[in-house]
Amino acid sequence: MAAQSLDMQDVAMNGTRANPNSAFRRLLAVIRELLGNPSSGFGLVVITILVLTAIVAPLIAPYDPNVIDLGNTLKPPSAEQWFGTDELGRDIMSRIIYGTRISLTIITIVSVIVGPIGLLVGTTAGYFGGWYDTIMMRITDIFLSFPSLILSLAFVAALGAGLENAIIAIGLTTWPPIARLARAETLTFRGADYISASRMQGASSLRIIIKSIMPMCLPSVLVRITLSMATVILTAAGLGFLGLGAQPPLPEWGAMIATGRRYMLDNWWLVAFPGGAILLVSLAFNLLGDGLRDALDPKQR
Amino acid sequence: MTAIDVRNLSIDLGYGLAKKRILGDVCFSVEAGESFGLVGESGSGKSTILRCIARLLNVWEGDIRLEGRSVNDMPFVEYCRTVQMVFQDPYGSLHPRQSIRTALQEPLRIHRMDRQVERMERALIDVGLDPAFLSRYPHELSGGQRQRVAIARALILEPRILLLDEPTSALDVSVQAEVLNLLADLRAKRNLTYLFVSHDLAVIDHMCERLAVMQHGRVVEVMSRDVLATGQAQDPYARELIQASLEYDHAV
Ligand SMILES: Nc1ncnc2c1ncn2[C@@H]1O[C@H](COP(=O)(O)OP(=O)(O)OP(=O)(O)O)[C@@H](O)[C@H]1O
Numbered sequence: 001m002a003a004q005s006l007d008m009q010d011v012a013m014n015g016t017r018a019n020p021n022s023a024f025r026r027l028l029a030v031i032r033e034l035l036g037n038p039s040s041g042f043g044l045v046v047i048t049i050l051v052l053t054a055i056v057a058p059l060i061a062p063y064d065p066n067v068i069d070l071g072n073t074l075k076p077p078s079a080e081q082w083f084g085t086d087e088l089g090r091d092i093m094s095r096i097i098y099g100t101r102i103s104l105t106i107i108t109i110v111s112v113i114v115g116p117i118g119l120l121v122g123t124t125a126g127y128f129g130g131w132y133d134t135i136m137m138r139i140t141d142i143f144l145s146f147p148s149l150i151l152s153l154a155f156v157a158a159l160g161a162g163l164e165n166a167i168i169a170i171g172l173t174t175w176p177p178i179a180r181l182a183r184a185e186t187l188t189f190r191g192a193d194y195i196s197a198s199r200m201q202g203a204s205s206l207r208i209i210i211k212s213i214m215p216m217c218l219p220s221v222l223v224r225i226t227l228s229m230a231t232v233i234l235t236a237a238g239l240g241f242l243g244l245g246a247q248p249p250l251p252e253w254g255a256m257i258a259t260g261r262r263y264m265l266d267n268w269w270l271v272a273f274p275g276g277a278i279l280l281v282s283l284a285f286n287l288l289g290d291g292l293r294d295a296l297d298p299k300q301r
Numbered sequence: 302m303t304a305i306d307v308r309n310l311s312i313d314l315g316y317g318l319a320k321k322r323i324l325g326d327v328c329f330s331v332e333a334g335e336s337f338g339l340v341g342e343s344g345s346g347k348s349t350i351l352r353c354i355a356r357l358l359n360v361w362e363g364d365i366r367l368e369g370r371s372v373n374d375m376p377f378v379e380y381c382r383t384v385q386m387v388f389q390d391p392y393g394s395l396h397p398r399q400s401i402r403t404a405l406q407e408p409l410r411i412h413r414m415d416r417q418v419e420r421m422e423r424a425l426i427d428v429g430l431d432p433a434f435l436s437r438y439p440h441e442l443s444g445g446q447r448q449r450v451a452i453a454r455a456l457i458l459e460p461r462i463l464l465l466d467e468p469t470s471a472l473d474v475s476v477q478a479e480v481l482n483l484l485a486d487l488r489a490k491r492n493l494t495y496l497f498v499s500h501d502l503a504v505i506d507h508m509c510e511r512l513a514v515m516q517h518g519r520v521v522e523v524m525s526r527d528v529l530a531t532g533q534a535q536d537p538y539a540r541e542l543i544q545a546s547l548e549y550d551h552a553v
């Protein structure tokens with residue numbers, strides 16, 4: 001996810017016909033800058049491990065995550081099963097490894113939906129202004145005035161429980177802050193001379209928005225999306241915990257905590273490991289987002 | 302033929318109580334092939350006049366004609382190929398994320414012009430830059446080079462009229478002279494019409510045949526260049542301005 005978004009960034013920064021060599025070099029420069037700072041380096045490494053784990057999950061998972069072994073339930077961590085087993089005898093480490101696929105799916109789909117919507121709403125509102133801007137911003141205000149977990153809960157309750165609906169609900173609550181940000185950025189650019197110049201050259205509003213304004217908003221929008229991934233992970237886990245997101249037997253981390261809760265006092269490993277995974281990944285996205293902000297800030301170069 | 306004819310141009314900007322008359326009944330006209338200067342103190346409305354002609358402001362009253370046709374009646378495509386503008390700040394007028402190639406190619410794509418590569422290279426050579434600059438980005442250029450690129454971009458659609466808003470005031474003095482000479486050469490070669498805004502009477506003296514002196518959103522006097530040397534202006538404010546500039550020249 002991180003590598004992919006950096007790639008997008010780079011394509012945009014260099015225009016469509018950028019020479020691939022210089023695009024690649026810029027990507028390397030950004031990665032080097034991220035790794036140079038301990039906290040963003042930590043974020044990048046954790047997220048890279050997350051992506052790799054999700055890709056090769058079947059190869060590295062020691063057991064099948066869904067095989068029930070009732071003779072082997074609630075075993076504490078041991079040399080054979082590092083994270084122990086749950087109430088049905090399933091290997092927790094394997095379930096966490098497969099759970100990366102679910103988290104990654106949620107994150108990817110949410111950012112693919114939310115980025116373009118937020119960018120489009122924000123830049124058009126900022127560029128055209130007037131009543132269109134007013135209407136769009138009142139709509140985002142309505143979304144922003146609810147805490148995102150509560151709003152997702154309402155959507156999932158209306159749509160029905162399940163992973164797909166959880167993704168839709170999270171997407172619906174994640175775009176407004178991005179639209180807000182894109183609008184604010186657009187307002188600072190739309191009076192610039194280079195926009196006036198391209199208008200005088202006959203560029204249509206759509207062309208100006210796509211070719212001149214969006215590339216300028218993209219770095220901060222990317223940073224914002226990365227930062228909101230931390231919230232997305234937490235909301236997805238929260239919905240899973242409440243039984244509204246991924247349904248058992250899917251190895252979703254939040255759902256694992258929800259079932260483990262009943263055995264928590266005597267068998268700490270049922271909640272500690274999925275909880276730790278959620279904490280680690282959402283922390284990593286936060287740190288990476290902060291690092292990206294420094295690395296991509298156009299005002300610093 | 303008159304290239305630019307501005308009649309009774311007035312504009313109010315701001316909302317509600319802050320609404321203010323920025324230009325009042327501005328009249329002047331510029332012949333084809335002429336270079337016409339606009340001078341006046343800061344805030345007197347010089348840039349505003351250019352922005353009205355450039356159709357970047359649309360709420361004005363009065364009449365602006367280019368080559369005999371009202372700007373509002375001209376089809377936009379034709380309008381773009383008649384008049385272009387060069388902005389004051391070379392750092393703000395080029396898109397920071399677009400290469401020079403993109404900046405020059407955009408207008409060609411919009412107007413579906415042929416032989417695009419040839420035109421782009423020609424445009425850079427005409428402003429004294431190497432075609433290798435095409436793959437550079439604005440932050441890799443000096444201020445003077447950027448302003449040359451901005452001029453190349455304005456000329457790539459082959460307009461007959463160029464609006465210049467203090468094109469050299471952000472540049473170093475030596476670079477300023479180079480860019481002014483470039484502009485003078487281009488005008489002679491292509492028979493362009495210039496509407497040239499500047500603070501600097503010496504620059505106007507060098508570039509323009511006639512000029513208008515502005516104060517508080519009004520044109521107080523239109524005069525020929527010769528008056529700058531003699532200081533024989535009719536209007537007291539214009540006389541004062543020229544006198545101050547002459548004294549400054551002597552002092553330097
Ligand atoms: N959008 C706007 N709303 C309200 N007032 C404006 C607006 N734009 C410009 N003005 C006012 O219009 C007046 C003329 O501005 P303009 O930019 O045309 O001056 P200028 O002659 O170009 O000055 P300078 O030589 O400093 O560039 C100024 O007093 C300015 O404050």
Ligand SMILES: [Mg+2]
Pocket residue numbers: 347348349466
């Ligand atoms: Mg001005």
